[in-house]
Amino acid sequence: MRSLLPFLASRLVRAAVALWLVSTVVFVVMRLSGDPVPLLLPPDAPRSEIFRVRAELGLDRPLPVQYAVFLGNALRGDFGRSIHFRQPAFRVVVGYLPATLELGLTAFALAIVVALPIGVISAVRRNSAVDQTAMGLALVGQSAPTFFIGILLILIVSLNLGLLPTSGREGWRHLVLPALTLGAFAMASIARLTRSSVLEVLRADYVRTARAKGLSEGLVVAKHTLKNAAVPIVTITGLQFGTLLGGAVVTETVFAWPGIGRLAIQSIYNRDYPVVQCTVFLSAVLFIVINFCIDLLYGVLDPRVRSG
Amino acid sequence: MAEITRRDVLKTAAAGAMAALPAGLPRPAAAQMTQKKELVVAQGGDVAAFDPHQSTSSNDIRISFNIFDNLTSRRPDGKLAPGLATEWKLQGQTTWVFKLRSGVKWHDGESFSSADVKFSIDRSLDKTLKGNRVTTVLTTVDRVEAPDPSTVVVHTKKPDPLLPARLGFYGGQMIPKKYVEQVGPDTFNQKPIGTGPVRFVSWTKDDRIVLEANPSYWGGRVDFDRLVVRALPEMAPRVAALLKGEVDLITQVPPDQGERIKANASTAVAGALYGGLYVLAVNSQRPPLDNPLVKQALSLAIDREAIVKELWRGRGVVPNSMIAQGDNHFDVSLPPLAFKPAEAKDRLKKSGYKGEEIVIETTSGYMAGDKPMSEAIQAMWRDVGVNAKVEIFEYSVRAQKNRDKTFKGLWWSDPTSTLRDPDGMMWRLLGPGGPQDYWRHAEFDELGNAARFSVDEKFRGDAYKRMTKIFLEHLPWIPVIQPYEDYGLQKHVEWTPDPLQQLEIRKFNFKFRRA
Numbered sequence: 029m030r031s032l033l034p035f036l037a038s039r040l041v042r043a044a045v046a047l048w049l050v051s052t053v054v055f056v057v058m059r060l061s062g063d064p065v066p067l068l069l070p071p072d073a074p075r076s077e078i079f080r081v082r083a084e085l086g087l088d089r090p091l092p093v094q095y096a097v098f099l100g101n102a103l104r105g106d107f108g109r110s111i112h113f114r115q116p117a118f119r120v121v122v123g124y125l126p127a128t129l130e131l132g133l134t135a136f137a138l139a140i141v142v143a144l145p146i147g148v149i150s151a152v153r154r155n156s157a158v159d160q161t162a163m164g165l166a167l168v169g170q171s172a173p174t175f176f177i178g179i180l181l182i183l184i185v186s187l188n189l190g191l192l193p194t195s196g197r198e199g200w201r202h203l204v205l206p207a208l209t210l211g212a213f214a215m216a217s218i219a220r221l222t223r224s225s226v227l228e229v230l231r232a233d234y235v236r237t238a239r240a241k242g243l244s245e246g247l248v249v250a251k252h253t254l255k256n257a258a259v260p261i262v263t264i265t266g267l268q269f270g271t272l273l274g275g276a277v278v279t280e281t282v283f284a285w286p287g288i289g290r291l292a293i294q295s296i297y298n299r300d301y302p303v304v305q306c307t308v309f310l311s312a313v314l315f316i317v318i319n320f321c322i323d324l325l326y327g328v329l330d331p332r333v334r335s336g
Numbered sequence: 337m338a339e340i341t342r343r344d345v346l347k348t349a350a351a352g353a354m355a356a357l358p359a360g361l362p363r364p365a366a367a368q369m370t371q372k373k374e375l376v377v378a379q380g381g382d383v384a385a386f387d388p389h390q391s392t393s394s395n396d397i398r399i400s401f402n403i404f405d406n407l408t409s410r411r412p413d414g415k416l417a418p419g420l421a422t423e424w425k426l427q428g429q430t431t432w433v434f435k436l437r438s439g440v441k442w443h444d445g446e447s448f449s450s451a452d453v454k455f456s457i458d459r460s461l462d463k464t465l466k467g468n469r470v471t472t473v474l475t476t477v478d479r480v481e482a483p484d485p486s487t488v489v490v491h492t493k494k495p496d497p498l499l500p501a502r503l504g505f506y507g508g509q510m511i512p513k514k515y516v517e518q519v520g521p522d523t524f525n526q527k528p529i530g531t532g533p534v535r536f537v538s539w540t541k542d543d544r545i546v547l548e549a550n551p552s553y554w555g556g557r558v559d560f561d562r563l564v565v566r567a568l569p570e571m572a573p574r575v576a577a578l579l580k581g582e583v584d585l586i587t588q589v590p591p592d593q594g595e596r597i598k599a600n601a602s603t604a605v606a607g608a609l610y611g612g613l614y615v616l617a618v619n620s621q622r623p624p625l626d627n628p629l630v631k632q633a634l635s636l637a638i639d640r641e642a643i644v645k646e647l648w649r650g651r652g653v654v655p656n657s658m659i660a661q662g663d664n665h666f667d668v669s670l671p672p673l674a675f676k677p678a679e680a681k682d683r684l685k686k687s688g689y690k691g692e693e694i695v696i697e698t699t700s701g702y703m704a705g706d707k708p709m710s711e712a713i714q715a716m717w718r719d720v721g722v723n724a725k726v727e728i729f730e731y732s733v734r735a736q737k738n739r740d741k742t743f744k745g746l747w748w749s750d751p752t753s754t755l756r757d758p759d760g761m762m763w764r765l766l767g768p769g770g771p772q773d774y775w776r777h778a779e780f781d782e783l784g785n786a787a788r789f790s791v792d793e794k795f796r797g798d799a800y801k802r803m804t805k806i807f808l809e810h811l812p813w814i815p816v817i818q819p820y821e822d823y824g825l826q827k828h829v830e831w832t833p834d835p836l837q838q839l840e841i842r843k844f845n846f847k848f849r850r851a
Contacts, residue, residue, distance in 0.1 A: 061732065062732040062733065062735070062736050063735075063736060063739075066735040066736060066738065066739040067732065067735050068469060069392075069469060069472075073472055074472065074769075077471060077472060078739065080463060084466060084467075112384050113384060113541075114384075114385060114390065114466075114467055114522075114525065120541075123541060124541070124542070175570075178573075179572050179573070182572075182573055182576045183576065186576060186580055187576055187579055187580055190580070193580075193582060194573055194576045194577045194580050194582055195568055195573045195576075195577055195582075196543065196544075196566060196568075196577075196582075197543060281569050281570055282570050282572075282573055283573065284542075284543075284566065284567060284568040284569060284570070284573065286540070286541060286542035286543040286567075290542060290569070291542065294381070294542075294569075297732075299732060
């Protein structure tokens with residue numbers, strides 16, 4: 029494994045550049061989006077009061093100075109104090125992280141457990157009733173907006189059938205609907221991709237050979253197809269995982285789930301610069317780490333990647 | 337009021353999805369009595385701070401008005417009632433003497449006294465206090481004295497007829513001197529102690545606040561053991577949580593959702609006429625809006641009855657001036673603002689209006705009904721020949737324009753009458769240097785100033801009558817509606833809301849229906 033070291037080093041450099049770019053973009057965009065001070069004070073607050081609060085928050089300094097301070101502090105893991113919560117931003121964001129991880133991981137597990145078998149079955153039983161129903165549902169899951177699915181589930185499952193609570197975070201019963209809502213898109217796209225990549229492999233020469241050897245269909249699928257169909261599935265699954273962790277904004281808002289997606293959107297509305305910066309930074313770190321793990325997985329699955 | 341947490345940002349989208357679904361789901365008629373010992377309230381957002389000096393947003397004051405008390409207390413009927421002060425008197429022109437309630441204890445068992453009052457008022461004015469957001473509330477105060485433990489003397493810089501009212505709203509909550517000095521502002525903000533009907537237990541951010549009944553509350557123990565406040569940001573799920581019975585009381589219910597709640601067997605709607613108005617403020621400096629005739633025509637062309645009936649399902653009243661119903665000096669003899677399209681056309685002609693573009697600048701969903709009302713009014717104005725246009729922007733843009741005074745046409749404002757007096761609403765915004773200072777009139781200004789500093793209510797009444805006349809001619813605002821603030825509740829809850837979004841829960845206005 030001599031080739032792993034330069035691989036790791038180049039990945040690390042790229043990750044650092046990506047993080048720097050992401051935090052710079054967020055810094056600039058947040059400042060372009062407006063001043064938090066008018067939102068903090070009563071509408072009739074005099075100008076002197078606005079200037080006092082701006083100074084208190086360090087927003088009276090020139091932008092390059094603010095940026096330098098921000099970068100310097102961020103390097104030391106200090107993202108400043110939340111304007112809204114009046115606490116260190118990092119501590120605020122980390123406090124919201126467990127809820128997001130719980131929801132994201134559950135949604136992810138749910139998506140895989142449901143989507144992989146469905147995708148394989150649909151491919152093997154192509155154009156059957158099972159395939160058509162599953163792919164029809166997947167189309168809906170992929171195209172319906174999240175808030176619509178969420179509210180629909182609340183209305184039908186919670187309100188009409190009375191099976192599960194509508195919102196909040198207390199136990200597993202509170203987790204089911206948001207996880208289903210959040211996982212719907214990933215579930216649908218993983219199922220569809222699994223189906224098409226399994227189909228592709230099923231048409232390959234070596235599968236025909238295996239069949240010709242007289243292997244049973246089950247063995248053909250299990251031994252010769254799945255492993256070869258895995259690379260694109262791992263890619264999309266990994267990408268979906270990142271989306272599930274960072275993209276739970278709507279789901280968390282609809283179900284009042286106290287995670288970082290909801291924190292991010294509220295902090296944007298509040299112009300809470302430090303919290304937004306910290307949330308985006310941590311999400312970017314998550315994405316990068318996940319992508320890195322996928323790259324490593326490729327190597328395990330496909331020896332060609334390692335040598336190339 | 338700081339406006340940020342005030343309205344549900346995403347509610348329009350969710351409301352659309354909800355409206356597409358069949359309403360009035362079949363549900364068994366639930367029992368209307370309860371054995372509950374816990375009241376669960378859901379509002380649109382979590383609190384940012386418990387320290388009452390650190391926040392003015394609606395989500396925060398709904399909680400802080402229950403943990404803390406004020407010297408005076410604004411009741412649901414709009415009247416000012418005794419709070420921690422049992423009586424107050426004006427001596428001369430600038431000296432107010434407050435007699436404090438005896439035997440009141442802080443949640444930690446310490447006695448409440450005049451030293452706490454002096455500390456609270458002084459701290460509200462302290463600009464060196466980090467995060468202080470209420471420094472502008474009690475600026476008329478010159479100094480506070482505490483001659484004995486049960487007396488407080490407040491000297492104002494000039495005569496201030498509204499001091500007792502100011503002390504009854506945000507910025508006027510009483511906080512414990514000893515505790516705050518001992519633990520410091522950060523701990524106080526996380527673990528507040530007050531004299532109010534509930535005391536703090538725990539806070540899980542963006543999820544729930546748990547409070548428990550104060551058994552020795554001076555106003556009587558409230559009829560529950562625990563009060564749980566949940567943050568449910570989306571309106572549709574908030575309504576669903578109520579319909580399902582997971583929560584007992586929800587805030588910020590828009591009219592169409594109110595009908596769903598009423599259609600459900602076990603839930604009801606309770607409303608209070610909002611202590612304020614929804615108005616279109618006008619930039620009266622830019623032609624053609626500098627011409628009073630044009631503004632009169634715009635006002636006459638609005639069919640407010642139709643807006644109340646169609647867009648608000650009847651949940652509102654038509655204003656008659658810049659003074660809200662329920663406020664001091666509201667003139668009951670004035671007729672509601674009239675809809676006379678023919679008269680409007682006539683005045684437009686007289687004004688020499690040549691089809692210049694007139695823009696309504698609106699947010700979408702920040703203020704209840706802002707966009708639909710803008711579009712309705714645009715159509716009404718086009719009907720009389722006004723070249724009306726609607727521009728939509730995000731509410732932070734609005735906040736910026738508000739600060740920089742760069743509105744170019746008409747824009748929505750929902751001024752809260754925090755003191756239930758024209759001075760604390762119309763004059764605060766329209767007065768010289770105020771945030772909506774786009775129009776000046778010598779006599780109007782002179783009267784507004786005189787009324788601000790007069791403790792003679794008869795004189796003030798006359799001044800506001802004359803100002804109303806001038807206002808109706810020049811229309812620096814075009815008042816549109818005074819809506820109801822609606823809450824949804826389980827039928828086993830009996831509660832009277834107040835008009836200023838305080839969510840005050842006391843023995844006198846709250847009880848569970850017990851079997």
